[in-house]
Amino acid sequence: MLAAKENPTSARIIPIASQPVPPVTDGHGVHPTDCPSGVRWYVLRASPQAEFRVAERLVWVGIDRFLPTWTETTRWSDRKKQITRPLFAGYLFALFDRANATALLQIPGVLQILGTDELSAIPDEEIAALRRLVDSPAPLERVPYVAGSSVSVEGGNWAGAKGIVERTRGSEFATIRMLIFGRDTPVEIAVADLKAL
Numbered sequence: 001m002l003a004a005k006e007n008p009t010s011a012r013i014i015p016i017a018s019q020p021v022p023p024v025t026d027g028h029g030v031h032p033t034d035c036p037s038g039v040r041w042y043v044l045r046a047s048p049q050a051e052f053r054v055a056e057r058l059v060w061v062g063i064d065r066f067l068p069t070w071t072e073t074t075r076w077s078d079r080k081k082q083i084t085r086p087l088f089a090g091y092l093f094a095l096f097d098r099a100n101a102t103a104l105l106q107i108p109g110v111l112q113i114l115g116t117d118e119l120s121a122i123p124d125e126e127i128a129a130l131r132r133l134v135d136s137p138a139p140l141e142r143v144p145y146v147a148g149s150s151v152s153v154e155g156g157n158w159a160g161a162k163g164i165v166e167r168t169r170g171s172e173f174a175t176i177r178m179l180i181f182g183r184d185t186p187v188e189i190a191v192a193d194l195k196a197l
Helices: 051-060 098-104 124-135
Strands: 010-013 039-046 064-066 068-075 080-086 091-097 110-113 150-153 162-169 173-180 183-190 194-196
Touching: 039 051, 039 098, 051 064, 051 091, 064 124, 091 098, 098 110, 150 173, 162 183
Parallel strands: none
Antiparallel strands: 010 068, 039 091, 039 110, 064 091, 068 080, 150 162, 150 194, 162 173, 173 183
16 A cells, blocks of 8 residues: 655654543554454545644544655745645544444544444554554655545546546556446556546
């Protein structure tokens, strides 16, 4: 999903400044053995450009969240500017009990909790691995979409089509499953031609 790459970008984790975090073995989030029964990590889909606001609101209501970011260096005519962006555009992770999902969806900017039940939870080991990866000094290549994302095709031969991201290949291409002649068909499309729904 992520790969080390020599480029001018880097990734970091947005710190939880206003929320005390219990002591943990790796210095991040809640250790699996400290989680209350039923509390798991889930992927939240946020409104466009609202990932940071949603992350802040989650802290306000006492929900632990993980928003990996990357830093893009933009070259202007007279200078360079660094812009911090979400590593997964439109998505962040939150730690909560699925029984409280309805209340979570009332938070402004939260559009959807990916998956339909507790089986959709992200294993603690995967969150820990992602934290280690973004903490690594090696620059990261940004992956703009995650598996399960709903997208529309804005350019190229498939313009106007809609589908679900099945997997990505680096930051340049994504395999989209879409209906073609009534059949669910995987098609590889340039990320530049996609738009999140």
